[in-house]
Amino acid sequence: MSDDLGLRERKKRARREALIDATHRLVEQHGLDAVTVEAICAEADVSTRTFFNYFESKDDAVLGHVPWPVDSPAGTTFAAGGPTGHLLTDLQHLVGSFLDDPPVGRERFNRAFEIATREPRLLARHLAWFEQHKGQIVALVEQRLGEQPERSPVVVASLALFLTHATFVHWEESGGSGEGDDHLAFVVHELRALVAD
Amino acid sequence: MSDDLGLRERKKRARREALIDATHRLVEQHGLDAVTVEAICAEADVSTRTFFNYFESKDDAVLGHVPWPVDSPAGTTFAAGGPTGHLLTDLQHLVGSFLDDPPVGRERFNRAFEIATREPRLLARHLAWFEQHKGQIVALVEQRLGEQPERSPVVVASLALFLTHATFVHWEESGGSGEGDDHLAFVVHELRALVAD
DNA sequence: ACGCGAGTTGCAGTCCGTGCAAAGTTGCAC
């Protein structure tokens, strides 16, 4: 399941994962602020400088942040108006696809998630990361809505941000158990109830 | 309109505002990243160390971030179940009260806002700041909902975050013109339309 | 085998942010 990529690419991914894992190990032991980038690099056997070729910051290494996969199948489906044709529901699908299939792998994702529970700064950082990529979501939404959108793309994109974040927080609140999709469904349900008054 | 506070408190506020203003002046001229804290302090005639007695970071100085006014009248009204009794509408009022009456003054708020338009990092920072204070919003919501909430407090709080942020972004998108309340109303309207399908 | 280009590394340097203790201010009681 893996070898159509060159050695270069494979090494790169291995290194990134090694860095994330090293970060997780150390942070779980000592806490986010007590761990220096230098320590992480020692653990992963990489130079400090290299670390910053992979991640913009220490926090990003914990979260495993990676350039956004713009061209995901779920993204194009959404842009094309699917899968159901109802904007909110499809938004739910889009968000759900990221929750189900994180670009960095399930276990790493869960560990990152667990750490973020204990280090509120990371929650904020995650939010900021999402915000930085909002432009791409806006593009997706614009593509879907066409030339004369009757909905405001930036508001829809912000709503996506809300869904994602609220899902995370609710997930965390319930002890990290269960599937992401269920928590997402809960959030959407709450939203509907709230708006319905 | 001002003198029931001691000299100490007045000086403190003056300094804070001086620092914010100095920051705004320099950042508007040279851009956020080109301005060092040292330069700001030189401009405001204060030691570097003092700067960090007032703000946690350079970004916070631009945004004029200040400890959250938990005990605002709007907050207590909301907690008590007012003003209308409809959760979403009252949330709108709560958010609106912050937009209308920023703790740092209208002009400074507008300038901060204008700068944030050009420096996306600040938008993210603002979001993060809000997130850090979510605990207090959750408390407000819990107080309002009582012991057996049929709505999830954290989801409601996240929604408040969404409303605020979306309003900002939409405001920015329309060139910073108009009243905050109008943009907020727009966002709420969009949300209702979106959920209604 | 060989050269190109991507990736890595060390190094020097900038800036952010903090702890501490000394020095300066303000508030208050008398």
Place this chain on the structure above:
DNA sequence: GTGCAACTTTGCACGGACTGCAACTCGCGT
């Protein structure tokens, strides 16, 4: 107003994040 207690400012020293640069290594196509 004097003196003391509480608070603020400041300088200093320091740790650590992050960047630019230039040399180097090494996979990859030919």
